[in-house]
Amino acid sequence: MKDNLSRRMVIPGEVVAEGDVNLGSGVYREGDKVCASIMGLLEKRKSFVKVIPLTGRYIPKVGDFVIGKVTDVNLTHWYVDINSAYNAILNPRDYFRDIDAFQTSLLKILAPGDMIFAVVREITPTKKVYIAMTNRGARLLRGGRLLTINPAKVPRVIGRKSSMISMIKKEVKCSILVGQNGRIWIKGKPELVEIAVKAIKRIEREAHLSGLTDSIKSMIIEEREKL
Template identity: 45%
Template sequence: MIYVENKDLVIPGEVLADDEYYSGRGTFKENGKICSSLMGLVSLRNKKIRVIPLKSKYVPKKGDVVIGKIKDVRFSMWDVDINSPYSGILPAFEVFGREKKELNKVFDVGDVLFLRVVDVDEVKKVKLGLKGRGMGKFRGGIIVDITPTKVPRLIGKKGSMINMIKDKTNCKIIVGQNGLVWVKGEEDMEQLTKDIIHMIEAEAHTSGLTNKVKNKLYLAIDGELPQEDDYSDDYEELEKPKLQNFKEELEQEEKEEQSKKDSTDFYKVIEELKKKNKKDKPLSYGNNSGNSYILNNR
C-alpha cells in the first residue's frame, strides 16, 4: 500500500509506503514501512519510490529565465532538464511556429539552451519558450551548478558582483534563476570564474564578500591586490536606507520641537500685549490663515 502521491511534499520520518515498494534515494525502511529521510518531493516510478530534496532544487515560476539541457526529442517538443524536480517541455511551435522541421536538426539531445518559463500549471508541468533577448542555444563554454537560492548573491546589488567578475576575467556569463550558470572565455579564465562562483556560493552568508572576491580576482590575474576599493560590499549598501530613515526621524523630531517652541513664544507675546494694554480689554484670536495669526483688539 502507498500513502502518498507522485510529487507530494513530505517531511523527514513521514511514512510513504509499505515495503512491497522499492526504497530509493531519500528514503529508508523501518518496521516494514518506507519512510522519507528528508524534506522533499515524492518521485514514483513503477514500484520504486524516492524523495527529491527541495533545498538544493529549483521550483519554477512563470517568467523565470533558466538554463536547460535537452534530454529527449519527441514528435512535437523537446524534453528539457531545468535542474528541478519538474521537467520542462519546449513545444516546437515556440521555436518555429507552424513551420515543419525535423526537431533534432534544430536542437538535439545534450544541447544547452537559455530559456524562459512561459507557464507552470497546477501539476507543475513547465512550459518553456525562447522569446526574449539572448534566448537560444549556447555554443561552447562551461556550465557551473550552484544552489538556486544563492543566485541573488552571485548577481549582487544592481549586478555589482557578476559585472565585476565579467570585467576582470573578460568572460561572458549568463546566470539562470535555476542555479545554472554559463561561462565562456579563455580556458584559464573559465576555470577561475568557476572557482569564484563556488566561493560565492560557499560564503554567501558572510559580510565583506565583494572585497574577498575582488582580492582573489586581482591576485589570480594581476598577481597583486587592487590599489583602490572600486566595489563596496553589498551588505553595507543594504544598510544605508536604514541610516537614512533614522536621520529622517531625527529631523522630524527637531521640527516638532521647534513647532512647540514657536507655539510657546507666540503665547508669551500675547501675554506681553495684555499687560501693555492700558484699557485692559481682552484679546481674542482671529482665524488661522496660511499659518499667519491675526490678533483682534476689542
C-alpha cells in the same frame, strides 16, 4: 549589508510575524499569524516578510531565466531538464525562430544533450512547466564551461542589481549566463574561465558573509596577476 543582523534562522512552523503583512516566499498564513514553511533565514521589513531558503532544489517561477538540458525530442516538442523536480516542455512556437514542425524535424534544431538558455513561460496548476526561448539572449549554448551550484545561492551570485555578476564579467572578460536553476555557463579564455569558476564557487561557499563583492574582486585581481 546592514540588515544582515536582523536575519535569523527559522524552522518550519515557527511564527515569524503577526497581523497585516505582505507575504513573500517560504511563509504561509495561519489565522492571524504568519509561519515559516521552510528552514532558512528570515527577512522581515515593515510590512513584508519572507524566508530565504538555505538549500533545496530549484522551484520554477514564471519569468525566471534558466539553463536547460534537452533530454528528449518529440514530434511536437522538446523535453528539457531544468535541474528541478519538474521537467520542462519547449514548444516549437516558443522558439525564437519560426519553425514549421510539419516540414522540419525538431531533432535538427535541438538534439538531446544540447544546453539552452530560456525563460519560464507558464506553470500549470499540475506543475507542468513550459519554457520559451523568446527572452533576450535566448540561444543554444556552444562550447564554454558549465557549472552547477546550489539554486538557493543564485541571488548572491547575481548580487544586488546584478552588481556581483557584472563585476565578475568585467574583471575576467568572459560572457557569463546565470540561470535561476543553479546552472551557470561561462565562455572565455580558459585560464580566465578557471578564475571565474573559482570565484563563483567561493561565493556559493561564503554566501552568508557580507562585503563579499569587494573580497571577490580583490581575489580575482590577485589570481589574474598570477597568470
